[in-house]
Structure formats: C-alpha cells, structure tokens
Amino acid sequence: MATAFSDTTFGKIFNFIIGREKKKHSHGDPTREVFETIVFVVVLVLMLKLFVAEAFVIPTGSMATTLLGDNVKVTCPECGHNFPLSAALQAGRRPEPSSATCQNCGHSFPPTNKRDWNSGDRVLVAKYEYHVRSPRRFDVPVFKYPQEPYHVSDKTAMNYIKRLCGLPGETLAIYKGDLYVNDRLTYPGRPRPERDLDLWQINYTYAGDAEAVALFQKGGFRPIRKTPEEILVVRRLVFDLDQQPKSLTGIARTRWHATPGEDGAGWAMEEKGFTHSGMMTGWMRYHHVEPGWENGSALRQPVPITDHLGYNSHSSTQPYWVPDLIVDCTAEFKAATDKVVLELTKAGEKFRAEFDNGVCRLFHVSSAADEPVMIAEQKTAITGAGKRDLRFANVDSRLTVWVDNRPLDFGDKADYPPPSRESFKDTVADTHEPARIGATGNVTISKVSLWRDVYYTPGQDPKNPAAELPISTYYVQPGHYFCLGDNSASSADGRTWGLVPERLMLGRAVVVYWPPSRIGVIK
Numbered sequence: 001m002a003t004a005f006s007d008t009t010f011g012k013i014f015n016f017i018i019g020r021e022k023k024k025h026s027h028g029d030p031t032r033e034v035f036e037t038i039v040f041v042v043v044l045v046l047m048l049k050l051f052v053a054e055a056f057v058i059p060t061g062s063m064a065t066t067l068l069g070d071n072v073k074v075t076c077p078e079c080g081h082n083f084p085l086s087a088a089l090q091a092g093r094r095p096e097p098s099s100a101t102c103q104n105c106g107h108s109f110p111p112t113n114k115r116d117w118n119s120g121d122r123v124l125v126a127k128y129e130y131h132v133r134s135p136r137r138f139d140v141p142v143f144k145y146p147q148e149p150y151h152v153s154d155k156t157a158m159n160y161i162k163r164l165c166g167l168p169g170e171t172l173a174i175y176k177g178d179l180y181v182n183d184r185l186t187y188p189g190r191p192r193p194e195r196d197l198d199l200w201q202i203n204y205t206y207a208g209d210a211e212a213v214a215l216f217q218k219g220g221f222r223p224i225r226k227t228p229e230e231i232l233v234v235r236r237l238v239f240d241l242d243q244q245p246k247s248l249t250g251i252a253r254t255r256w257h258a259t260p261g262e263d264g265a266g267w268a269m270e271e272k273g274f275t276h277s278g279m280m281t282g283w284m285r286y287h288h289v290e291p292g293w294e295n296g297s298a299l300r301q302p303v304p305i306t307d308h309l310g311y312n313s314h315s316s317t318q319p320y321w322v323p324d325l326i327v328d329c330t331a332e333f334k335a336a337t338d339k340v341v342l343e344l345t346k347a348g349e350k351f352r353a354e355f356d357n358g359v360c361r362l363f364h365v366s367s368a369a370d371e372p373v374m375i376a377e378q379k380t381a382i383t384g385a386g387k388r389d390l391r392f393a394n395v396d397s398r399l400t401v402w403v404d405n406r407p408l409d410f411g412d413k414a415d416y417p418p419p420s421r422e423s424f425k426d427t428v429a430d431t432h433e434p435a436r437i438g439a440t441g442n443v444t445i446s447k448v449s450l451w452r453d454v455y456y457t458p459g460q461d462p463k464n465p466a467a468e469l470p471i472s473t474y475y476v477q478p479g480h481y482f483c484l485g486d487n488s489a490s491s492a493d494g495r496t497w498g499l500v501p502e503r504l505m506l507g508r509a510v511v512v513y514w515p516p517s518r519i520g521v522i523k
Contacts, residue, residue, distance in 0.1 A: 058120035062485035076102035078245035103310030106291035122514035127507035144504040166482025174472040177455035180221035202498035205474040212473040225396040228407035234454035241448040273446035276439035285433040307455035324453035326393040338441035342392035348427035376413035459495035
C-alpha cells in the first residue's frame with residue numbers, strides 16, 4: 001500500500017507549516033523516529049533559510065549609524081555623549097583607535113575604554129519579500145557583491161548591505177549631498193558590454209555623462225524627497241544643548257545665544273535652555289564649533305556645519321558643508337497669545353515655521369526681498385498654555401513640521417524648487433545663523449537639539465579618478481539597482497563599483513536582533 005502524503009517527510013513539513021493536526025504514528029523503531037525527526041528539522045531549517053529569512057552580520061561601518069559594524073563605545077569626557085567608534089578589522093587585525101571626535105560637541109580625545117569592543121549588528125533578512133514584490137527606494141537590502149559574489153580564498157559569500165536609492169531605468173544625480181532623479185534619459189549609442197551579465201559595472205552607469213549633467217544644470221532632474229519617518233531615520237546629531245562641553249564657556253559652550261541688538265530682545269539663558277519675556281519678538285541663533293578641538297587649543301567658531309560623523313575614527317574625504325538641517329525643541333507657552341518661530345537657513349535663503357495660536361504657518365524669507373512670504377499653513381492643537389514638542393526640518397527642498405512628534409500635512413505646498421546651481425553655496429548667513437529660534441510673549445525653550453540630514457558625497461570622475469565630480473550622475477540599467485551607504489564618506493558602494501543586478505538581491509534587512517542594546521526594526 002502506498003504511503004500517505006501526510007506520512008512522508010515533506011508531508012510532515014507541509015502539515016507543520018499549515019498547522020494541520022495529525023495523529024502520531026509509531027513505527028516501533030526509535031532509531032528511525034529519531035532519524036526522521038532530524039531530517040525533518042534539517043529540511044525545515046534549510047527551507048526557511050532559502051526562502052523565508054536568514055541572519056547576517058554587519059562587518060563594516062558603511063551604513064553607520066543606521067547599522068553598526070565592529071565598534072567600540074566611547075564616552076566624551078567633555079559633554080558625556082556616548083557614541084560608537086569604528087573598530088573594523090584592517091589587514092586581519094583589529095586596530096585600537098588612538099583618537100575619537102565627539103559627534104555632539106566636537107571634542108577630540110584618546111578613547112580610554114578601547115576594550116569595550118562590540119561586534120557588528122546581527123540582522124534578520126526577509127528573503128521571501130523580493131519574491132512577492134520589487135525592491136523599493138530606501139529599502140535596506142542585502143545582496144551579493146557583483147564583482148565577487150563569493151570570496152575565492154575564504155570560500156565564503158561576499159554579502160553587502162546598503163540603502164537602495166536608484167531604480168531600474170532612472171538616472172540618479174548626487175549634488176550638494178542630496179539625491180535627484182530623471183527617468184526619461186535612455187543613452188542611445190553609449191557603449192554596452194558583450195554580455196548583459198556585465199551591465200552592473202560602473203562603466204555602464206555612464207557616470208558624469210555630459211548630456212545628463214547638462215540636463216541637470218537646466219533643472220531637468222527632480223529632488224528625491226524623504227518622508228517624515230525617513231528624515232528621522234537618517235538624520236545625524238549636530239549639537240544637543242543638554243550635553244554641553246564642561247571645559248568651555250560662553251557661546252563656545254552653549255552654541256546658542258541671543259542675536260546682538262534689538263533682534264535678541266527678551267531672551268535670557270538658563271542652564272539647559274533659554275526663556276523669553278515681553279511682546280517684542282526676539283531671536284536666539286546657533287554658532288557651530290569646528291569638530292576636532294582639544295583642551296587648551298584654539299577654537300574656530302562660527303564655522304559652517306559639515307558632514308562630520310563621530311563613528312569614523314578617520315576619513316579620507318574632506319568635510320562638506322551640509323545645507324539640510326533639522327531643529328528640535330520643547331516650547332512651554334504661558335498663554336494662547338505667545339508665539340514661537342523656528343528658522344533654518346539654506347544657501348542664504350531662510351525658511352520659517354511659525355506657531356501662533358492654533359496655526360502653523362510656513363514662510364520663505366528671501367535674501368532678495370524685505371518681507372517674509374507665506375507659502376503654507378495648517379491648524380495645530382497649540383491653542384493655549386502648555387508644553388509642546390516642536391520639530392522643523394528643511395530637507396530635500398521640502399519643509400516638514402512635527403508637533404508632539406506628529407507631522408503636519410501641508411501637501412505639496414511645503415515643497416519648493418531647489419536653489420539654482422549658481423547660488424547653491426554656503427553664505428555668511430549659513431555660518432552665522434544656520435538655525436534660529438524666535439519668540440513673542442512669555443515662552444520657555446528647552447531640550448534644544450540641532451541635526452543634519454544624511455549627506456551623500458560625490459563620486460569620482462571616471463576620466464580622472466583623483467578628482468571628484470561636482471555633479472555625479474549614474475544611469476541605472478534595466479533589471480538593476482543603485483545602492484549607497486548611509487555613511488557615505490566611508491562607504492564602497494554604487495559610486496565605486498556600479499549597480500546591483502536584481503538576480504543578486506537576497507532580501508530586505510528587517511530587524512536587528514543582536515546585541516540587545518541595538519534590537520529594533522530597520523528603516
């Protein structure tokens with residue numbers, strides 16, 4: 001008599017997966033029962049690993065600080081800020097970092113707890129996901145390295161993890177740290193490889209193509225704008241007023257201070273915040289300190305805000321001015337008539353979010369005009385006395401506002417055209433008042449922190465590898481994807497070796513499951 005399907009090993013797996021109950025059958029042979037159980041478990045694990053989920057280790061810091069590679073945790077002796085410092089293997093050995101530069105206050109110091117080493121994040125990858133849907137922009141996929149899917153000497157798979165930025169058929173541009181896209185360029189007559197399997201190579205992205213760059217210069221690309229959630233995922237700390245460097249005094253310590261003259265009317269500094277009184281509008285402004293200062297050394301202040309990342313014990317690239325900023329604070333309103341304004345400067349242009357008795361209004365203060373121009377408004381719940389958490393971001397040529405951690409919906413009215421290529425540079429205003437907080441009435445401001453957006457550094461000029469492209473453009477071949485590391489200054493990614501073929505996509509990283517302090521969903 002034929003054996004019923006439910007009694008076979010695969011039948012057992014099928015019944016296990018769908019939850020079907022079945023009677024236990026004894027063959028009278030314990031050895032056979034043990035053997036079948038082992039086979040069942042092995043086959044199940046292999047199927048889960050092949051089609052459902054698999055664990056991976058993050059070896060490098062190319063995705064820091066979203067995902068961490070090997071690192072040591074260090075604490076700044078000046079401000080107490082705790083942050084990870086890269087400790088990745090180099091030439092088969094683990095170097096001991098001799099210097100760290102605080103992500104918060106910029107103080108450089110020799111790490112004292114070098115032995116507090118942490119291996120890279122352990123992540124779980126949903127391998128089934130890309131079998132049922134196509135990869136999406138800003139996913140964090142794991143894929144086989146196109147140039148060498150398997151390490152010949154180590155006989156191990158070469159798996160990479162990055163953020164997916166470019167989709168098939170698009171031309172992606174990197175300019176001033178932001179991403180832009182055009183999906184209409186086709187590049188007729190450009191070189192192609194003898195085999196389509198080689199389309200992933202950097203040569204066939206047509207990096208820095210003259211036609212693409214000219215079209216970009218004419219405004220033929222649109223900004224890739226992040227959602228409010230995506231902004232918070234990749235933002236990086238600039239300065240937290242609650243963590244002030246203890247050895248410094250004055251503006252070097254607080255970074256925030258009242259604007260000189262009548263513009264600063266009504267403000268008084270407190271230990272970890274500032275208060276405003278009176279019906280004349282006054283402004284507090286931020287002055288950045290150049291990272292890398294040491295005790296007893298001269299400070300440079302104010303300086304432009306750059307893409308400094310404390311995780312990198314060293315960087316092979318120069319610091320870049322970052323135009324996209326986010327400011328957070330808690331505002332305590334004493335009455336419904338009190339008003340708070342958050343302002344951010346970008347290439348000399350000022351943008352404001354004004355909170356005034358139940359309404360948030362967005363303004364553009366042009367350097368070429370005398371009066372602010374309102375561009376959008378939305379109702380809020382701020383209609384009386386009380387504390388409110390406020391956040392304002394000027395990222396990807398879009399203004400985003402949060403009240404009590406909930407984004408306000410301004411629709412596309414909060415989007416504005418990117419600055420022209422001629423005027424997109426840091427100005428005196430970007431250095432002397434990159435961020436300001438204004439108030440009218442009796443208001444207390446606390447929990448103040450300033451952040452920057454992730455900054456994508458430019459790629460190399462294929463005709464002159466020692467030079468950078470002022471505008472980097474890359475064509476994403478059909479059936480391929482363009483991926484970048486969040487830690488752009490220390491990442492080997494699509495700018496270096498090219499594209500990722502769809503066939504090498506393994507799945508999307510969904511959670512960090514180890515170490516315990518890092519457990520969480522990957523976004």
